[in-house]
Amino acid sequence: MSAVSVEALPSLPDVHPGDDLAQVLADACPPDLANGDVLVVAHKVVSKAEGRVRSLNSIEPGERARALAAEHGKDPRHVQAVLDEAAEVLRAGHGVLVCVTRHGLVCANAGVDRSNASEDGELVLLPEDPDGSARRLREGVAAARGRRPAVVIADSFGRPWRLGQTDVAIGVAGLTPLDQWIGRPDAYGRELRATSIAIADAVAAAADLVRAKDSLQPAVLVRGMERYVTPADGPGAAALRREPEQDLFR
Amino acid sequence: MSAVSVEALPSLPDVHPGDDLAQVLADACPPDLANGDVLVVAHKVVSKAEGRVRSLNSIEPGERARALAAEHGKDPRHVQAVLDEAAEVLRAGHGVLVCVTRHGLVCANAGVDRSNASEDGELVLLPEDPDGSARRLREGVAAARGRRPAVVIADSFGRPWRLGQTDVAIGVAGLTPLDQWIGRPDAYGRELRATSIAIADAVAAAADLVRAKDSLQPAVLVRGMERYVTPADGPGAAALRREPEQDLFR
Numbered sequence: 124m125s126a127v128s129v130e131a132l133p134s135l136p137d138v139h140p141g142d143d144l145a146q147v148l149a150d151a152c153p154p155d156l157a158n159g160d161v162l163v164v165a166h167k168v169v170s171k172a173e174g175r176v177r178s179l180n181s182i183e184p185g186e187r188a189r190a191l192a193a194e195h196g197k198d199p200r201h202v203q204a205v206l207d208e209a210a211e212v213l214r215a216g217h218g219v220l221v222c223v224t225r226h227g228l229v230c231a232n233a234g235v236d237r238s239n240a241s242e243d244g245e246l247v248l249l250p251e252d253p254d255g256s257a258r259r260l261r262e263g264v265a266a267a268r269g270r271r272p273a274v275v276i277a278d279s280f281g282r283p284w285r286l287g288q289t290d291v292a293i294g295v296a297g298l299t300p301l302d303q304w305i306g307r308p309d310a311y312g313r314e315l316r317a318t319s320i321a322i323a324d325a326v327a328a329a330a331d332l333v334r335a336k337d338s339l340q341p342a343v344l345v346r347g348m349e350r351y352v353t354p355a356d357g358p359g360a361a362a363l364r365r366e367p368e369q370d371l372f373r
Numbered sequence: 374m375s376a377v378s379v380e381a382l383p384s385l386p387d388v389h390p391g392d393d394l395a396q397v398l399a400d401a402c403p404p405d406l407a408n409g410d411v412l413v414v415a416h417k418v419v420s421k422a423e424g425r426v427r428s429l430n431s432i433e434p435g436e437r438a439r440a441l442a443a444e445h446g447k448d449p450r451h452v453q454a455v456l457d458e459a460a461e462v463l464r465a466g467h468g469v470l471v472c473v474t475r476h477g478l479v480c481a482n483a484g485v486d487r488s489n490a491s492e493d494g495e496l497v498l499l500p501e502d503p504d505g506s507a508r509r510l511r512e513g514v515a516a517a518r519g520r521r522p523a524v525v526i527a528d529s530f531g532r533p534w535r536l537g538q539t540d541v542a543i544g545v546a547g548l549t550p551l552d553q554w555i556g557r558p559d560a561y562g563r564e565l566r567a568t569s570i571a572i573a574d575a576v577a578a579a580a581d582l583v584r585a586k587d588s589l590q591p592a593v594l595v596r597g598m599e600r601y602v603t604p605a606d607g608p609g610a611a612a613l614r615r616e617p618e619q620d621l622f623r
Contacts, residue, residue: 321537
């Protein structure tokens with residue numbers, strides 16, 4: 124098995140709605156960018172380029188938002204933005220609304236976040252279609268550079284039972300999201316019963332190790348993943364979503 | 374921010390109860406092993422060296438194990454071993470018992486697993502005290518090599534809401550398990566509200582990217598993590614456990 128290396132790309136300029144993020148990323152990638160590389164991009168810069176931001180001042184909270192905000196000590200305008208992104212509120216407590224987003228992701232505050240927004244009072248939402256965003260970025264980087272790395276769009280999610288956040292893949296193009304070992308033999312030749320590895324989430328987590336939360340380094344290059352990088356964009360991060368009826372914690 | 378590299382150590386010999394795993398690991402580490410490196414070890418080899426294995430044939434299932442096994446299509450002896458390791462069964466379904474272990478970890482089947490056991494009909498349990506195991510391995514490697522890398526003991530855990538497993542840290546010595554950003558400024562100078570990064574889990578996940586489930590390569594060296602490696606062993610993976618009263622999914 125070959126080694127994997129993880130390196131942050133140089134700081135990017137601040138990105139605004141309508142900016143050509145693929146070109147910005149293509150310019151930041153090293154000269155030896157390769158087809159087998161994986162470009163991991165923090166979702167916030169993707170959301171900003173796509174205009175997926177809202178100003179708190181523009182939001183008129185409704186009754187449910189005001190009630191939840193009062194109960195959980197939150198800004199009612201922020202809660203309204205969360206409800207606008209949420210298909211379902213799974214749990215509320217400890218200052219967090221754990222939601223199912225319209226994409227089927229389960230995360231705190233439906234991914235609506237105030238950290239690292241470009242402006243005070245700005246909320247950053249998740250991309251409308253993160254797998255689509257990943258495919259477009261992959262296409263754009265390939266067009267600009269003549270090399271076609273895989274693209275992963277990452278966000279930091281909390282977890283039940285464990286403290287701290289880890290980055291997970293919310294959008295994927297060109298990387299096998301899930302490596303299925305079920306039915307294949309283990310090191311002793313016996314069938315593995317329950318192993319499939321969330322490759323795209325592990326790549327996202329690895330990328331976060333070289334990124335500081337106070338830096339403008341949203342992009343990380345992960346190399347050595349050639350056996351998981353595919354010419355086709357593949358099923359994307361959608362393949363990582365557990366169906367509700369297969370989930371014991373809904 | 375410097376780059377991080379992840380490389381599997383060469384295959385280790387099969388490990389048996391009582392073997393000096395620290396010496397085996399020390400011998401497998403490269404000549405340029407450094408104090409700032411992190412040695413990530415799959416728990417199974419640790420458990421085997423510590424004799425944390427049980428033979429299915431030696432287990433007499435009790436009434437509760439027989440009932441759960443019948444209900445969920447499992448081997449009643451395996452279920453008895455799970456119950457022996459569990460402080461609490463949180464959920465049962467889809468062929469899995471999600472348990473709180475006696476250490477306070479939440480995982481499928483209380484970490485009792487048949488894959489990559491050395492013998493047919495053998496179950497591998499989690500180490501009795503994974504943080505203690507990590508500290509002893511760190512000490513042993515340091516004694517053998519005169520270099521003192523951090524040690525992480527990893528296991529593959531499933532997650533609610535997302536398919537696939539990712540490796541997490543169940544034992545840690547000498548690595549900051551949780552990087553607290555709460556209260557520190559973001560890239561725009563505004564206070565971060567809710568960010569702490571589960572560094573040890575991200576390192577475990579990164580290490581799993583270079584390990585095949587059918588190999589005998591349980592040890593991985595992660596380099597470039599110097600700023601998180603500490604001379605003291607620190608709080609260990611225990612610092613990653615969310616207290617039940619702070620958990621919305623118990």
